[in-house]
Structures are given as structure tokens and as C-alpha cells.
Amino acid sequence: MQVLTTIAETRTARAALQGSVGLVPTMGFLHDGHLSLVRAARAENDHVFVSIFVNPTQFGPNEDFATYPRNTDRDLALLRDLGVDYVFMPGLDEMYPAAFEAAVDVGSVAMPLEGAFRPGHFRGVATVVLKLLNIILPDRAYFGRKDAQQLAVIRKMVRDLDLPVDIVAMPTVREPDGFAMSSRNTYLTPEQRKAATILYQALTLALEMWTRGTRDAEAFRSRLRELIEDEELANVDYVSVADPDTLRELERIQGPALVSMAVRIGRTRLIDNVTLGE
Ligand code: AMP
Numbered sequence: 001m002q003v004l005t006t007i008a009e010t011r012t013a014r015a016a017l018q019g020s021v022g023l024v025p026t027m028g029f030l031h032d033g034h035l036s037l038v039r040a041a042r043a044e045n046d047h048v049f050v051s052i053f054v055n056p057t058q059f060g061p062n063e064d065f066a067t068y069p070r071n072t073d074r075d076l077a078l079l080r081d082l083g084v085d086y087v088f089m090p091g092l093d094e095m096y097p098a099a100f101e102a103a104v105d106v107g108s109v110a111m112p113l114e115g116a117f118r119p120g121h122f123r124g125v126a127t128v129v130l131k132l133l134n135i136i137l138p139d140r141a142y143f144g145r146k147d148a149q150q151l152a153v154i155r156k157m158v159r160d161l162d163l164p165v166d167i168v169a170m171p172t173v174r175e176p177d178g179f180a181m182s183s184r185n186t187y188l189t190p191e192q193r194k195a196a197t198i199l200y201q202a203l204t205l206a207l208e209m210w211t212r213g214t215r216d217a218e219a220f221r222s223r224l225r226e227l228i229e230d231e232e233l234a235n236v237d238y239v240s241v242a243d244p245d246t247l248r249e250l251e252r253i254q255g256p257a258l259v260s261m262a263v264r265i266g267r268t269r270l271i272d273n274v275t276l277g278e
Contacts, residue, residue: 001080003087007135010088014137019046023138025129028052029069029183030078033173037142038082040170049136050079051088053095057103058124069186088136095131103127106156109247114149114271117237117262122153129154133165141165146172146180148258148273152247172272174200180272187268195233196265199272202227202239206259210276217241217250220259228263237262237269244275253277 004010014021022045024037041048052075059065072089079087103123110122133141143151155167173181178200179193188196202224209220218241225239242249244258253276260273 001076001084001087003076003089005089005091006094007090010086010135013086014049014135017047020139021045021047021049021136023132023136023141024048024050025132025141025143026050026052027054027068027183028075029071029186030075031173031181031183033144033146033181035078035082036173037144037170038079038084040168041140041142042083044168045138045140047086048084049086049088049138050084051090051132051136053088053090053128053132055095055124055128056092057096057127058121060118060120063118064184064187069183088132095128104130104157104161106153106160109149109152109156109245112242112247112249113238113240113260114262122150125150126153126157130157130161130163133163138165140168142168142170144170144172145275146182146272148244148260148275149247152245155245178204180270182270184268184270188265192233192265192268195231196263196270198228198231198234199261199263199270202261203259203272203274206274206276210253215253217253217257220253224259224261228261233265235264237264 022041024041026034038050054068056065104126105123106126115122143154151169158167177197179197205227206220206224220241221239225236228234228236239261242258244256250257256278257276258273259276262269262271
């Protein structure tokens with residue numbers, strides 16, 4: 001496994017490759033969710049790149065960029081074990097030299113939900129992902145459904161800008177009690193971790209309601225919000241039932257519907273989702 005820190009050496013390594021290339025973009029502090037993406041990339045491509053870059057432009061001024069968890073040695077050992085060929089780990093100045101100004105704005109899909117609570121977040125995400133795609137030129141790039149709106153934003157960018165890459169979406173990897181894995185889970189105290197199972201309980205309720213035949217989207221939003229608010233440690237940012245591609249809120253569920261939520265527990269913000277009717 002080769003660790004690359006400059007764009008120039010990454011381009012050189014890429015140019016020498018024949019066969020298909022898979023890319024898994026990450027911010028590091030890897031868990032089984034990330035590793036499931038890496039395994040899929042390994043199984044489906046001749047060469048695998050993983051990027052590790054905590055991207056400052058997708059964090060708001062009061063968010064956790066400075067304290068975001070990092071453990072590079074552990075990450076590299078895990079990736080080596082999975083047979084990754086290249087890890088791209090650029091420094092901040094490599095990705096954002098002093099004169100850097102460009103940004104990708106994908107439009108309406110980035111506006112609601114996470115976009116509303118985290119202004120500029122998806123502009124940062126889309127910009128860094130486009131840079132990674134342009135540097136590594138993968139045939140396939142792997143993303144988790146855990147970040148459903150991010151996936152929709154990337155897909156929209158790829159479609160609108162005619163990027164020659166297949167976006168592969170992978171299922172959310174969960175703890176045994178259903179709690180979705182995330183690098184930020186490390187912020188939770190044991191008591192908060194227990195309370196955090198409320199997100200999965202809400203998604204389970206959504207699946208039950210859907211199975212019982214509920215199709216009124218507002219019934220889902222209000223019932224799920226009620227359930228989450230019963231948990232004292234939980235504060236709801238939003239509960240949404242939206243079109244999975246456009247992220248527009250639905251009135252009635254007719255096709256696939258993305259049920260997503262953001263919940264604050266203490267100072268940790270958790271997101272999770274499930275798609276109904278797929
Ligand atoms: P991050 O390091 O948080 O930027 O995540 C890197 C990639 O891993 C993104 O495509 C995420 O959607 C994906 N990911 C994060 N958590 C999970 C999970 N629990 N299951 C599946 N994919 C995940």
C-alpha cells in the first residue's frame with residue numbers, strides 16, 4: 001500500500017494504472033461503515049484508492065473541525081489489511097492553496113435538511129469530492145447511504161456536470177442495537193449512547209407504519225418527532241419524509257420515500273435515515 005500526500009504524485013500513480021479504479025472518500029477515524037465501502041471497492045475494481053482528508057470547508061464556524069477524531073496509524077493499518085493499493089492523504093495547503101476560491105453549488109437538492117442546518121456544508125462537500133474525482137479519476141466512487149442527502153448531492157453533481165464516474169451507494173452499517181456507525185459517535189457519553197438508540201427506534205417505527213399502510217407523510221413526521229421527543233436527552237433538528245432524489249418534502253408516499261432525521265444529543269448531532277418503498 002502506498003501513501004500519497006501530493007496531488008502530483010497521485011496523478012503519476014494513477015496514470016500508470018490499467019484496469020478499473022475505485023475510490024472511497026473518507027475523513028478517516030475509520031469504522032466498519034467505511035470498511036464496508038472499501039471491501040466493495042476492493043471486490044469490484046482492479047485498483048483501490050481511499051482518501052483520508054478532514055475537509056475544513058464542509059464544517060461551519062461553530063462545528064467540530066478542530067476536534068474531529070483522527071487516528072491515522074490505525075486507519076492505515078486497517079486499510080492495509082483490506083488490500084487497499086493507495087491512500088491519498090493530502091495536507092490542507094495541498095488541497096486549498098492560498099489562492100483557492102472555486103466552489104461547486106449543486107442547487108436545490110443541497111438547500112433543505114442538512115443544508116438548512118449547516119449552511120455551506122454541501123458546497124464544501126461537492127467541491128472537495130469534485131477535486132478528489134479530478135485528481136484520482138476513478139471509474140467508481142463509493143458512498144454510504146448513512147449520509148443520504150450527501151449521496152443525492154453527489155449524484156446530482158455527477159449528472160449535471162457530466163462527470164465520467166459511477167456512484168455506488170452502500171447500505172448503512174449499524175451496531176447490534178441498530179445505532180448507525182459514525183466517527184462522531186466517539187463524542188457520546190455512555191448515557192448519551194443509550195439515548196441515541198432513539199433514532200433507530202424511530203426508523204423502525206417508520207417501517208412499521210409503512211407496512212401497516214400509512215401513506216400520509218405528515219403522519220410519519222409527527223409520530224416520529226413525538227417518539228424522539230419522549231427521550232429527554234434528544235433534541236430534534238428535523239424529521240423529514242422526502243423524495244430521495246430531490247429531497248422535496250412529500251405529502252403522500254407514492255413511490256420511494258426517504259425518511260431522515262437529525263437529532264442532537266448533548267453537543268453531538270446525529271443523522272440517520274431509511275428509504276421506504278424501494
Ligand atoms: P465520513 O468519513 O464520515 O466522511 O464518511 C465517509 C463515507 O463513509 C461516506 O460516504 C459515508 O456515507 C460513509 N459512511 C459513514 N458511516 C457509515 C455507515 N455507518 N455505514 C455505511 N457507510 C457509512
